[in-house]
Amino acid sequence: MPTDIPAVVVDRLPHYLRTLRLMLDDGIEVVSSRELGEALGTTPAQIRKDLSYFGRFGKQGRGYDVSALLGDLTRILGLERSWPVVLVGVGRLGRAIITYPGLTPEGFHVRAAFDADPSIVGSNVDSVPVRPASEMERFIRDERIEIAILATPGDVAQDVIDRLVACGIRGILNYAPMTPHVPNGITVRTIDPVQALQTMTFYLRDSEEEEDLLPKRNRGRRGNGRR
Amino acid sequence: MPTDIPAVVVDRLPHYLRTLRLMLDDGIEVVSSRELGEALGTTPAQIRKDLSYFGRFGKQGRGYDVSALLGDLTRILGLERSWPVVLVGVGRLGRAIITYPGLTPEGFHVRAAFDADPSIVGSNVDSVPVRPASEMERFIRDERIEIAILATPGDVAQDVIDRLVACGIRGILNYAPMTPHVPNGITVRTIDPVQALQTMTFYLRDSEEEEDLLPKRNRGRRGNGRR
DNA sequence: CGATGTGAAGCGTTTCACAGCA
DNA sequence: TGCTGTGAAACGCTTCACATCG
Numbered sequence: 001m002p003t004d005i006p007a008v009v010v011d012r013l014p015h016y017l018r019t020l021r022l023m024l025d026d027g028i029e030v031v032s033s034r035e036l037g038e039a040l041g042t043t044p045a046q047i048r049k050d051l052s053y054f055g056r057f058g059k060q061g062r063g064y065d066v067s068a069l070l071g072d073l074t075r076i077l078g079l080e081r082s083w084p085v086v087l088v089g090v091g092r093l094g095r096a097i098i099t100y101p102g103l104t105p106e107g108f109h110v111r112a113a114f115d116a117d118p119s120i121v122g123s124n125v126d127s128v129p130v131r132p133a134s135e136m137e138r139f140i141r142d143e144r145i146e147i148a149i150l151a152t153p154g155d156v157a158q159d160v161i162d163r164l165v166a167c168g169i170r171g172i173l174n175y176a177p178m179t180p181h182v183p184n185g186i187t188v189r190t191i192d193p194v195q196a197l198q199t200m201t202f203y204l205r206d207s208e209e210e211e212d213l214l215p216k217r218n219r220g221r222r223g224n225g226r227r
Numbered sequence: 228m229p230t231d232i233p234a235v236v237v238d239r240l241p242h243y244l245r246t247l248r249l250m251l252d253d254g255i256e257v258v259s260s261r262e263l264g265e266a267l268g269t270t271p272a273q274i275r276k277d278l279s280y281f282g283r284f285g286k287q288g289r290g291y292d293v294s295a296l297l298g299d300l301t302r303i304l305g306l307e308r309s310w311p312v313v314l315v316g317v318g319r320l321g322r323a324i325i326t327y328p329g330l331t332p333e334g335f336h337v338r339a340a341f342d343a344d345p346s347i348v349g350s351n352v353d354s355v356p357v358r359p360a361s362e363m364e365r366f367i368r369d370e371r372i373e374i375a376i377l378a379t380p381g382d383v384a385q386d387v388i389d390r391l392v393a394c395g396i397r398g399i400l401n402y403a404p405m406t407p408h409v410p411n412g413i414t415v416r417t418i419d420p421v422q423a424l425q426t427m428t429f430y431l432r433d434s435e436e437e438e439d440l441l442p443k444r445n446r447g448r449r450g451n452g453r454r
Numbered sequence: 455c456g457a458t459g460t461g462a463a464g465c466g467t468t469t470c471a472c473a474g475c476a
Numbered sequence: 477t478g479c480t481g482t483g484a485a486a487c488g489c490t491t492c493a494c495a496t497c498g
Contacts, residue, residue, distance in 0.1 A: 006467070014425040019406060032479065040406055044479090045469055052481055060475045060480045077425055078432035085424075096323040097420075102404070106421050146431050147424065170434065171427035173420060177329065179246060179267055187430050189423035193324075193400060194333050196416035197312075197374065198241040198304055200398035203414050204373050205305035207397065233489070259457060271457090272491055279459055287458045287497045 089152030
């Protein structure tokens with residue numbers, strides 16, 4: 001398996017996974033890169049090139065065996081096993097994340113949640129124990145946890161990130177609206193709905209003028225959001 | 228203002244905004260591209276190049292006036308006004324989104340929520356009225372709403388997207404775990420924590436072997452997640 | 455002198471086009 | 477014949493390096 005895969009390629013693999021599962025559920029056994037591309041909104045060439053980074057999975061003249069490719073991608077992404085995670089910050093958002101039923105079926109198990117507020121420490125959220133922030137490092141080290149979900153306010157997020165990294169966390173799913181700084185080798189993904197909305201408004205900016213049917217100075221074609 | 232801006236550039240502007248606000252709060256009046264780059268985890272060159280797509284905002288020998296640049300970026304992104312949005316799908320996730328206090332201060336106002344379930348139609352979530360899905364199109368058209376937040380189950384999401392697009396929605400913030408298909412000119416941003424986690428596991432995949440201190444065949448440097 | 459704005463170079467990703475194989 | 481896998485071309489983004497100017 002090649003040692004340097006473009007990050008954009010890795011980012012697309014979960015999409016492939018999801019679509020292949022749907023196809024398997026529909027009883028589709030073989031799929032061509034053209035068909036997969038249509039389902040995913042990409043080009044056949046991109047799918048073939050992406051997969052070629054990891055090996056040769058197709059049968060010429062036929063396409064890809066859905067079930068086999070599903071298995072291969074699952075293994076490539078490291079999803080044949082389950083992953084324990086911790087959550088930091090048990091506010092409104094943190095609770096919603098713990099309660100979200102989509103993580104467990106994908107193999108991500110929230111083992112503990114941490115918060116600085118003594119009034120909620122000791123309680124349970126959806127059977128996940130809330131522990132004091134001071135015990136965070138020990139728990140992560142003892143349980144050999146590598147993934148953390150961060151749902152604290154933005155102003156303490158960087159401190160928490162530094163602590164997480166120091167005790168062995170290697171992947172952080174960040175819900176705090178801030179710019180995370182981490183050393184090389186640590187993967188951070190930030191989920192930020194406001195940021196997403198703020199990029200959309202750029203493209204919507206002055207559309208009301210167009211809607212008013214006033215044929216002003218001809219507005220040039222503006223780039224649209226990808227996908 | 229140029230008519231074709233790379234999408235990656237637009238995606239970064241909200242980050243710039245956020246950081247500039249923090250700097251303004253800290254009383255910083257002037258910032259150089261080097262300082263901004265450090266705060267953002269990018270290079271000075273990228274910031275200068277990004278900004279250059281929209282005009283000339285800096286003073287040579289000095290840097291950028293924080294407050295002025297903030298205003299310019301706010302205008303560029305179309306954020307000097309507030310944006311009405313609708314939410315579709317009032318399940319656990321939909322409620323969490325409505326309840327999330329971060330949208331309103333940024334100027335995004337959820338005007339109505341829609342759901343097919345008659346048992347919740349007519350209720351309010353955090354003072355947002357839940358209306359029947361059948362009234363969705365009329366409401367969007369009457370109120371001239373351009374942005375929708377989608378929080379339905381994945382299997383109905385594409386149908387909803389088609390309806391949204393048909394009645395004038397131009398930007399969709401998609402929380403459904405699926406691949407959205409939209410015509411050109413419609414902006415979709417998908418928020419998918421599972422996808423984010425699944426890309427992280429790729430980089431963590433076989434780290435336990437390394438941890439076990441068994442000096443196996445030398446493992447090459449593997450690419451890490453950007454940022 | 456210090457920092458911007460920007461052509462041009464460098465680099466990474468996507469697309470093309472076709473050889474090779476079932 | 478049909479579709480994969482893949483070098484090579486095309487494209488787009490990032491980085492460089494410097495002329496320019498307060």
